[in-house]
């Protein structure tokens with residue numbers, strides 16, 4: 001059921017089954033000339049049905065519509081291949097088009113996760129269920145690429161494109177200066193913190209993200225239309241919270257590394273997460289993976305700040321350190337639960353070298 005938020009601007013909630021995000025906010029702009037659909041949902045039946053029902057209710061003719069995608073994640077981009085008509089322009093980010101075109105599967109990501117201490121075999125199995133694998137777009141339609149500042153008009157609205165890298169490499173927002181509306185994708189969300197992960201060496205997504213937050217904080221905005229959950233009124237207050245969240249996370253990572261050098265996976269295991277699990281070992285594998293990606297982005301940031309350094313250690317050495325820490329962990333858990341048995345981790349990472357981070361003293 002579409003709801004009109006501003007004149008001719010509607011929100012359509014697209015269900016995301018089995019996802020804690022619950023639904024995607026797709027925004028539909030109507031005009032006598034051409035319509036604009038912003039973000040689409042996963043490539044699965046529930047999303048397609050909700051989109052088709054919403055468009056029918058709004059009498060939006062897909063043939064006379066264009067589609068804008070905020071970023072490449074499957075919950076935003078996945079359904080495009082079911083919606084796209086030859087007459088549609090599909091607006092997309094330039095760096096993310098290059099990413100999609102050079103994508104050769106999850107292997108490089110899995111190897112990098114392994115290097116960061118993640119048990120690779122468990123990850124490989126879990127990724128088979130990854131929404132990007134199952135519900136991504138099956139083919140890539142022709143894309144109209146956008147750069148920072150590019151205009152997109154629809155009816156009474158005059159948007160310009162704002163590049164906001166961080167959540168993804170080429171994330172895009174749309175800003176309407178006169179109406180003071182920011183269509184934010186997953187750049188700013190309420191209740192939940194957009195995840196900032198790093199899976200490529202040499203990148204610094206958290207640094208990009210904090211800069212993107214400053215960039216959008218400088219805009220005059222009265223209403224943020226995010227990709228999930230509630231609309232946001234005071235964008236600067238929310239941006240302040242998000243920046244404090246990451247400052248706290250950076251402090252937490254430093255405090256954890258004060259116990260000695262460790263991999264990102266081991267660091268993530270000690271960070272606090274808003275997940276209803278008693279221990280790190282109880283986390284679903286995908287949640288461990290997201291958490292490790294977050295830990296890497298924070299460690300990379302601290303590395304560029306000169307507060308931590310990395311060392312690459314051989315497998316045997318990493319394993320010796322792991323055994324030492326497991327023993328400490330077991331003793332700690334045993335003290336808490338009064339039972340020291342059967343808690344050792346069974347699976348091991350397979351990579352030959354591991355990246356360990358340590359404090360700079």
Ligand SMILES: [Zn+2]
Nearest residue numbers: 073075186227
């Ligand atoms: Zn999303």
